[in-house]
Amino acid sequence: MAIVGAMALVLIVVVTVSANYWVWRKTHASITLESSQCVHEPVGLVFGTSYGLRGGGENPWYRARLDLAASLWKSGQVDHLLVSGDNHTRYYNEPIRMWRDLRRQQIPDAAMTLDYAGFSTFDTLARSRDVFGVSRVTLISQRWHLPRALFIAQYLGLEARGCATRKRSVFNDRWMWAREILARVQLLADLYLFDRHPYFLGPSIVLPTDAETPGNIIPVYRRVPMPAPVEHALEDLRALRKPDNDQDLKQSWHVF
Known part of the structure; x- marks a missing residue:
């Protein structure tokens, strides 16, 4: 023994x-x-x-x-x-x-x-x-x-x-x-030996990854949405500043 x-x-x-x-x-x-x-x-x-x-x-x-x-x-x-x-x-x-x-x-x-x-x-x-x-x-x-x-x-x-x-x-x-x-x-x-598996999996949960570069996480500053009034105001401003043609585009540069 x-x-x-x-x-x-x-x-x-x-x-x-x-x-x-x-x-x-x-x-x-x-x-x-x-x-x-x-x-x-x-x-x-x-x-x-x-x-x-x-x-x-x-x-x-x-x-x-x-x-x-x-x-x-x-x-x-x-x-x-x-x-x-x-x-x-x-x-x-x-x-x-x-x-x-x-x-x-x-x-x-x-x-x-x-x-x-x-x-x-x-x-x-x-x-x-x-x-x-x-x-x-x-x-x-x-x-x-x-x-x-x-x-x-x-x-x-x-x-x-x-x-x-x-x-x-x-x-x-x-x-x-x-x-x-x-x-x-x-x-x-x-x-x-025992081929362990996780106790619980459940449905997939997608992390905020960047579709252009799979696997990379989108930075926080790109994920946090702006308040709706601010976003709408920016869209209106972009629409007003959008040039109708190349000539307008050239003129717009002279403004600034």
Whole structure:
């Protein structure tokens, strides 16, 4: 029994180390630790997490993700934010909470799309592809979470890069690092043994992409409509200034 137990322990250790090395090897080159160096992508995917901690107080990982998402949008490194989270009951709604807090950081509604069925990292990424039609994306999360998220994204065929939140020491996040070590083993089992599928997909939701350049998000200033009186006044002005022929066009230039 002792020999069998020792062999089983060795096997578990080998499988765990191998799985983590594989995930790290496939993804580490796609993770940027300095937010200012994150490359531009049309969509920034914000992974949901709980607002508060069980012992009380605000979840630092929640705040870090939102701060980074707001910073990337304001700097033009992403054109649109896909905010995904858990909404399994009417009393718990991660996307709405994130949406409210991003609005407090002056992110306009037109720059955000909410995904209410991001029950897990896998579901969030699968839905971003199959429901929202995302193909290129920046994943916004902590550095301990990004390897697993990027591995799933690559498995799903997404062209993804990871942008890590502000650094915290490994000691401060030690429980999350430990959790991820086991989660990466479960990840490989889900993808290659159990053929995992998202819990819920639903109808397609089209992000505001540019038809002329598919995959690119239309900038907010081109998506926010003008008030109707202003738009009508501009149309009337264009009609008045429209030249009837080339001669009128030449004369109109002399006016200005």
